Amino acid sequence: MPATEQPTTPTTPAAPLLGLGDEDRRTASRLLAGFLDRYERSVATAPIVPRVDRDALSELLTTPFPDEGIGVEGLFREIDEKILPNSTTVAHPRFLAYVQGPPNGIAPYAEAIAAAINQNCNFWQLSPAASVVERAVVSWLAGLFGYPATGGGILTSGGSIASLNALTTALHERRPDFRERGLQASGPPLVLYTSAEAHRCIDKAAAILGLGLDNVRRIPTDGEHRMRTDALAEAIRADRAAGREPFCVVATAGTVMSGAIDPIGPVADLCEREGLWLHVDGAYGGLFVLADRRRAALDACWRADSIALDPHKLLFAPLEAGCLLVRDRTRLARAYAFKSAYLTVEEDPLMVDYMDYGPQLSRGFKALKVWSALQAFGVGTYRAVVDHVLRLADHLGQRVEADPNLELMAPVTLTAVCFRMKGATEAEHTAALATLADEGTALLGPALLDGRHGLRACITNYRTGHADIDLVADRVGELARQLRRG
Numbered sequence: 001m002p003a004t005e006q007p008t009t010p011t012t013p014a015a016p017l018l019g020l021g022d023e024d025r026r027t028a029s030r031l032l033a034g035f036l037d038r039y040e041r042s043v044a045t046a047p048i049v050p051r052v053d054r055d056a057l058s059e060l061l062t063t064p065f066p067d068e069g070i071g072v073e074g075l076f077r078e079i080d081e082k083i084l085p086n087s088t089t090v091a092h093p094r095f096l097a098y099v100q101g102p103p104n105g106i107a108p109y110a111e112a113i114a115a116a117i118n119q120n121c122n123f124w125q126l127s128p129a130a131s132v133v134e135r136a137v138v139s140w141l142a143g144l145f146g147y148p149a150t151g152g153g154i155l156t157s158g159g160s161i162a163s164l165n166a167l168t169t170a171l172h173e174r175r176p177d178f179r180e181r182g183l184q185a186s187g188p189p190l191v192l193y194t195s196a197e198a199h200r201c202i203d204k205a206a207a208i209l210g211l212g213l214d215n216v217r218r219i220p221t222d223g224e225h226r227m228r229t230d231a232l233a234e235a236i237r238a239d240r241a242a243g244r245e246p247f248c249v250v251a252t253a254g255t256v257m258s259g260a261i262d263p264i265g266p267v268a269d270l271c272e273r274e275g276l277w278l279h280v281d282g283a284y285g286g287l288f289v290l291a292d293r294r295r296a297a298l299d300a301c302w303r304a305d306s307i308a309l310d311p312h313k314l315l316f317a318p319l320e321a322g323c324l325l326v327r328d329r330t331r332l333a334r335a336y337a338f339k340s341a342y343l344t345v346e347e348d349p350l351m352v353d354y355m356d357y358g359p360q361l362s363r364g365f366k367a368l369k370v371w372s373a374l375q376a377f378g379v380g381t382y383r384a385v386v387d388h389v390l391r392l393a394d395h396l397g398q399r400v401e402a403d404p405n406l407e408l409m410a411p412v413t414l415t416a417v418c419f420r421m422k423g424a425t426e427a428e429h430t431a432a433l434a435t436l437a438d439e440g441t442a443l444l445g446p447a448l449l450d451g452r453h454g455l456r457a458c459i460t461n462y463r464t465g466h467a468d469i470d471l472v473a474d475r476v477g478e479l480a481r482q483l484r485r486g
């Protein structure tokens, strides 16, 4: 935007230097509305994976920022010509890789409002309504798991950070002098337990916290990729016998590869007997609590000391939106609350000062996009969407089982379907993934379970329909048939 000169008359004030004048605002609104409308209409036919224009991207990297701005229209042109064509269409109905959903429809508007009012969700005086909105979202999530009134939590950037924050809280609980003395304090090595199928973010958290990967036990899983409670008990016994100090178990509600749900009830029994913090990594699977058909497997989550969730997955909030829930929110404050002279905070029973619940001071208004979608669509719509993606995953599982050239690699517990072309090698599966992506059929991911390679379709997409699943099943079946024919 060209720098605006000082107003010439008091009745027609010019925009401040980094603001938009009336005309520019109208233009920006029109262009944004047009962009969102075109984007919405194009997602089903856009390339899932962009043919990356390296020249355009190099130009983005090397072109100096202009001294005099290119203005609103120029900016939207740059976005249309360079950013959009080189972006992955995660909203495409056959984007079935990883665990990533498309943003819900109201999200772009909620994000714009959050940016406009720019609440700092650190302490409530800077963001009173935002504090209550975040509290409402967190309370609703805590309620889904039956947490008691002592429960609470905080929105985070994602599941990895939610688990990092949970393990930090667990450490403070185990070693009350952790804040002052850190891990330098003498004491036996602390040991963390999780399953062989747990997400890497647990290792990452253990490394960041200084626990050391040598003190992370990867417990073997059963035939359905769930943590074996007998092996967990044995590992805890062995560590105690060797003079180490078990302190925390991370159970997974929905492993990233196959969606397996660890036996949370029996693990909770063990943690109770052993006096260990139980954290549930529910980043992928926790929110399937919304589905009647899966709730039973998640029933015991209320017994966990903490639960990590990802509203940017199953609540279809745009990135970034994770959530940490704790059964006793005073534990969060014990780990994270610091007093400082430059922040004058008055306590108010209605408000939460989220800076006391996590490592960040300045925090954006993430809760608005989650809250807005819950308000606009209603919880019932979410239940229907979750049920829809579960049914599609079951359908894909049935299609695989019905095809003599394909086989399932794991039971379909949630929406991750791991399957393989019978007799195919890792390279052949990799080639099939590339074919499916290149021809625009679908983006799937690689599967690796029990040392065997295959394909993974994760249906975390409310736009996906039966016809999309059939198209993928037909095409993979054909590729498998071709391979067998040689």
Ligand SMILES: Cc1ncc(COP(=O)(O)O)c(C=O)c1O
Pocket: 099, 157, 158, 159, 160, 161, 199, 201, 252, 254, 255, 256, 281, 282, 283, 284, 285, 310, 322
């Ligand atoms: C089980 C599990 N835990 C943690 C994560 C990491 O979550 P995020 O990418 O939000 O940090 C994922 C992501 O897929 C996951 O599936």
